[in-house]
Amino acid sequence: MTGMTSTTRPHLNRRLAEFGTTIFAEMSALATATGSINLGQGFPDTDGPEEVREAAVRALREGRGNQYPPGPGIPELRTAIAAHQLRRYGLSYDPDTEVLVTAGATEAIAASLLALLEPGDEVVALEPYYDSYAASIAMAGGRRVPVTLRPDGDEGASFRLDLDELRAAVTDATRLLLINTPHNPTGTVLTRAELAAIAELAVERDLLVVTDEVYEHLVFDEAEHVPLATFPGMRERTVTIGSAGKTFSFTGWKVGWVTAAPELVGAVRSVKQFLTYVSSGPFQYAIAEALRLPDSYFDGFRADLRRKRDLLGDGLRAAGFEVYQPQGTYFITTDITPFGEKDAYAFCRALPERCGVVAIPNSVFYDDPDAGRSQVRFTFCKRDDVLAEATGRLRRLGS
Structure with a gap:
């Protein structure tokens, strides 16, 4: 050689x-x-809450997280994530088996798709899509099938999903739906009716769903964020991805998470351990406190x-x-x-x-x-x- x-x-x-x-x-x-x-x-030019930043400093000084944290994430943060999902949406997750901390949402997306796709599987995704979606699908050997959001006709109006087009995109080769709401880059927030239709389709065709909800707290006017996992038949087939960066304006800390049924979290964790293994040690303690901030x-x-x-x-x-x-x-x-x-x-x-x-x-x-x-x-x-x-x-x- x-x-x-x-x-x-x-x-x-x-x-x-x-x-x-x-x-x-x-x-x-x-x-x-x-x-x-x-x-x-999309990164802020000011830091988030002072008490959250000080929580990270305190963790550093006290030696918490300066060495490898537990692979799934520190217990305090996993418990805080589970409590957040319950308080906000009525979703109950076991912090020990149904919550996984990741190096931001980008790793959560990659690990989820690598864990759940076989080469040749089709992934239906809402287009335009965040660029890591396409790369992660490609790395997993999947084939992306776009369903394009389009302006709904009125000048200056928002982009909307065509549910008929979504249904037509699903074939026998479809393994997974990749949903993003609130949606980057269009700013669209899927309605309850749209989400119910997606849920019905996923159940009917026995599809897995990965849903990127990192902007869950950034909805305006009359829009409402409703997690897809709250709909009938969806909790056991949905991997929900969240992130601290967008909610608390500490994007450089790279603290994200996955919530899902134990077998799905286990699959994602099996991949995640060979990507970053662990990350964000002291920052995990700070985000655990951030998630407990008042309404x-x-x-x-x-x-x-x-x-x-x-x-x-x-x-x-x-x-x-x-x-x-x-x-x-x-x-x-x-x-x-x-x-x-x-x-x-x-x-x-x-x-x-x-x-x-x-x-x-x-x-x-x-x-x-x-x-x-x-x-x-x-x-x-x-x-x-x-x-x-x-x-x-x-x-x-x-x-």
Whole structure:
């Protein structure tokens, strides 16, 4: 066997050949290089509650979590997650057998799909989808089948799911539904009626469901987050994914979790142990305390994000964008055709030089980029002065 020469190039696993650097890394690097305001990647520019940060500091100083924590997560956090699911949604989970702590939701998604899919299995997912979905399905050897959310017809209205299209996408090869609500990037929150229809379909066709609910506490106006696992026949077939990063504004801590029936959690844990094994030791103690914060914290956080949504949305409309009103998440999807533009990727690449703002082209979240060719996503989880400055800069587009 000979070694590689200087001209030999390693071959990327063919399952991942379509995936390069994530759009978030690319655009954040562009923001840094140009000194632009980054409204692309969804991370806050302020920290979360002081008492939660101090809980992490206290854990560090007391030596809790500085070495490997237990593989499933520390008991205090698993108990807090179970209590949160019960208090909020009436879902009862055993913290010892039905809760698993992960390195953020991204690992939870990857571990779940690697655990539950066989090569060739079809996964029906709501498109546009967070980019790790496609990569995780590919790594598992599955085949993704998109069901595209589309604006419901009225100008500025939200994106909606076509239930007939969802039912038609399920075949005998379908193993799993991958559901995201509140939905990134469109901001859609699935209704009770839509979720009931998904549940009926899953039960009828005996499908597993992985549901990404990381934005569960970021719903606005009349929208309501209802976990899919609460519907008849769904608890035993649903893997629910949650995360602390979006709820408590500590995205760098990478604390996520899975709740599901014991056999599903066991399968996901078998994969997770060979990905990161464990992570976030001291931060797990802090998030255990965060999940016990009073309702006033969650209500205040949601109200503050709704106000920021409206601040950015009004500024984007004033700048000339068509704005699709989000019902949840950190994000606003817009359309750039009012500027005579059609290529969102080219638009976003040029935007830092044109007006010093970075955004994300939604086309990267579609299997067929043409489906989102003119859509651009902005995040509003930033300080008010940053949002005001950004929208002021974006008004240059119309001059």
